[in-house]
Amino acid sequence: MNNQILKTAFQVFFLLLVITIQAQDEDVKRLEYFNDLATEYFDQDDDRVHIINFWATWCAPCIKELPYIDAITEKYPDDVKVTLVSLDFPRQVQKRLIPFLEKNQLKSEVVLLEDGKVNDWIDKVDPSWSGAIPATVVWYKGKKQFYEKEFHSIAEVEGIIETIKNRP
Amino acid sequence: MKKLFFAMTMLLAIGATAAIPVTDGPGYKVGDTATDFSLKATDGNTVTLSEVEATNGYIVVFTCNSCPYSVMYEDRIISLAAKAAEMGFALVAINPNDPEVKPEDSFDAMMVRSKEKAFNFPYLFDEGQKVYPAYGATKTPHVYVMDKEMTVQYIGAIDDNARDAAAVQAQYVVGAMKAISKGSKPEPAMTKAIGCSIKTKA
Numbered sequence: 001m002n003n004q005i006l007k008t009a010f011q012v013f014f015l016l017l018v019i020t021i022q023a024q025d026e027d028v029k030r031l032e033y034f035n036d037l038a039t040e041y042f043d044q045d046d047d048r049v050h051i052i053n054f055w056a057t058w059c060a061p062c063i064k065e066l067p068y069i070d071a072i073t074e075k076y077p078d079d080v081k082v083t084l085v086s087l088d089f090p091r092q093v094q095k096r097l098i099p100f101l102e103k104n105q106l107k108s109e110v111v112l113l114e115d116g117k118v119n120d121w122i123d124k125v126d127p128s129w130s131g132a133i134p135a136t137v138v139w140y141k142g143k144k145q146f147y148e149k150e151f152h153s154i155a156e157v158e159g160i161i162e163t164i165k166n167r168p
Numbered sequence: 169m170k171k172l173f174f175a176m177t178m179l180l181a182i183g184a185t186a187a188i189p190v191t192d193g194p195g196y197k198v199g200d201t202a203t204d205f206s207l208k209a210t211d212g213n214t215v216t217l218s219e220v221e222a223t224n225g226y227i228v229v230f231t232c233n234s235c236p237y238s239v240m241y242e243d244r245i246i247s248l249a250a251k252a253a254e255m256g257f258a259l260v261a262i263n264p265n266d267p268e269v270k271p272e273d274s275f276d277a278m279m280v281r282s283k284e285k286a287f288n289f290p291y292l293f294d295e296g297q298k299v300y301p302a303y304g305a306t307k308t309p310h311v312y313v314m315d316k317e318m319t320v321q322y323i324g325a326i327d328d329n330a331r332d333a334a335a336v337q338a339q340y341v342v343g344a345m346k347a348i349s350k351g352s353k354p355e356p357a358m359t360k361a362i363g364c365s366i367k368t369k370a
Contacts, residue, residue: 058236059364060270061365087362089236089331090331116329116330116331116332116335117328118330118360118361118362119324119325119328119359119360119361122360122361122362123360129360130306130307130310130360130363131306131307131360131361131362131363132306132307132362132363132364132365132366133362133363133364133365134365148306148365150365152370
């Protein structure tokens with residue numbers, strides 16, 4: 001009898017452990033190298049506009065503009081692909097980034113760029129980028145636009161989509 | 169209505185195009201002569217860069233209280249100031265942010281922070297935000313190293329690892345000071361790092 005209780009208790013404990021591990025496993029896609037980001041997310045061989053936004057939970061203007069950029073995914077699910085590239089510090093991913101994502105339930109794909117050799121890759125996003133965030137790069141059929149600025153409305157983000165589409 | 173929307177979109181598009189920053193932006197490039205400035209320091213004095221004692225050159229660090237990257241570099245800026253003094257360079261830090269946008273970067277908050285951390289360098293306030301645009305700083309931290317003649321010799325990051333001081337492989341600013349002291353050119357003369365945008369009223 002006692003044995004049975006112990007066994008059940010152990011099973012419950014084990015189940016809880018599995019649930020906890022799975023809950024912690026709720027994670028964000030991690031990219032170790034900048035090249036992985038460039039290859040998978042920048043200029044793609046499709047008809048969509050690709051908006052790649054560099055942000056972090058610690059960056060106040062980034063958090064302010066995030067809803068405007070994220071809204072594009074819901075508004076243009078087939079025409080625009082939005083990728084939100086988090087530059088959060090590795091030791092703050094569990095503490096800040098994951099809780100932020102759970103709370104805000106963003107519609108766009110979020111990836112964590114872990115490549116700390118920033119001096120090697122900032123110019124590859126765009127030579128005019130100083131490194132300040134927020135920053136956004138837009139790709140469309142081989143064309144590129146870069147913005148080192150904060151967006152203040154959905155219309156403004158729609159504006160950059162039109163700009164790249166209409167550019168020769 | 170559709171036409172109106174199209175017109176508005178076009179206008180926005182034109183506006184967005186105009187806002188694209190250009191590579192050859194304002195501010196200093198390596199080889200330019202930096203202008204002198206006088207700014208209020210947290211100890212109540214006014215500091216004029218050219219009047220700070222320095223035999224080999226000057227280091228201007230745009231930084232602030234609020235940016236996590238600046239905070240990560242605080243202790244390293246303190247050691248850098250000590251190292252700079254040894255090497256005949258004067259280091260000053262400037263907070264370029266508008267405190268109306270970022271209250272944590274007010275002059276009072278700067279005074280508190282410089283006391284707490286016992287800053288061993290003048291912590292200056294860019295009142296009216298006139299100095300940082302002249303330099304072309306866009307973020308914090310953002311460092312400029314000048315030689316004795318105020319010629320800009322290095323622009324960029326303090327080192328190559330913001331996240332982990334122990335894992336730094338290249339001490340860019342220290343390297344720049346060494347080069348300038350020997351009369352040669354820093355290599356690299358320009359680096360980039362992630363940082364917080366400078367806070368201004370839109």
